[in-house]
Amino acid sequence: MLTKPDETGGVPLVRTTTRYNNPAQRFREIHERLAQQIQEHAALPVGFNNALFEIYTNAYRTMGAHSDQALDLAGGSHIAVFSCYRNAEAGPPRKLIFEPKAAGxxxxxxxxxxxxxVVFSVGSNRRLKHRIVLDAPAPATDDQWLGVTFRTSKTLIRFRDGHAYLPQGARLTPADEEQRLEFYRLRRRENNETDFSYPPLTYTVSDSDLLPPT
Structure with a gap:
């Protein structure tokens, strides 16, 4: 996970159902430059302040259809998926497949x-599910796909005395078992409903969200 704190020390948070132990890393110069180039070329009104960094090998060929978790995403912002390969000539690229949540x-x-x-709006993310697949025959040479998913967080947390605090002043806490179950139930609804909105949540299922970025 990558994050870009603002000038006042606010740390952009994007909570997901994935649980991490290590703290997020700050944007480095290369991430800043890439995010800015994407914003400029796509003529996006708002810049990116958070990113997910992923590497897939050829062994990982399918994923379940889902929407990106939008609990902390800014309204009117965009999601951008940057792709590159260790060996671009190894075989056909992966595909990003979109499908409407509504039947038919x-x-x-x-x-x-x-x-x-590939850039799409948070509004499109609300209406569509997507998945990344590699459906071509396995090439003779193994390859790695590196993906960086840029997004814009509306939830800037602050760290004081070893604790993380949400914008409204509430302390961000680790979820207990009941809250974890609620979080996953809400996530399932988000993946299937086009009009879903999260209620205010003051917890996270990932310990990394409670740590200052490095």
Missing amino acids: GEKFEVPLTHNSV
Whole structure:
């Protein structure tokens, strides 16, 4: 996980169902430059302040259809998926397949070519599910896909005396078992409902969210 604290020390938070133990890392110069280039080329009104960094090998070929978790995403912002490959000539690229949450809609796919970016709005993320697949025959040479998903957080937390605090002043706490179950129930609803909105939540299921970025 990558994050870009603002000038006042606010740390952009994006909570997900994935549990991490290590703290997020701050944007480095290369991340800043890439995020800015994407914003400029896509003519986006708001910049990115958080990113998810992933590496897939050829062994990971399918994933379940989902929406990106939008609990902390800024309204009117965008999500950008940057793709590159260790060996761009090894075989056909992965695909990003979109499908409407509503029944009866048509799927469509976008190839994730080397050094490409796919940008979609938070509004589209609300209406559509997506998944990244590698459905071509396995190439003779193993390859790695590196993806960076940039997003814009509306939840800037602050760290005081070893604790994380949400913008409204409440302390961000680790979820207990009941809260974890609630979090996953809400996430399932988000993946299936086009009009879903999260209630205010003051907890996280990931210990990394409670740690200052490095």
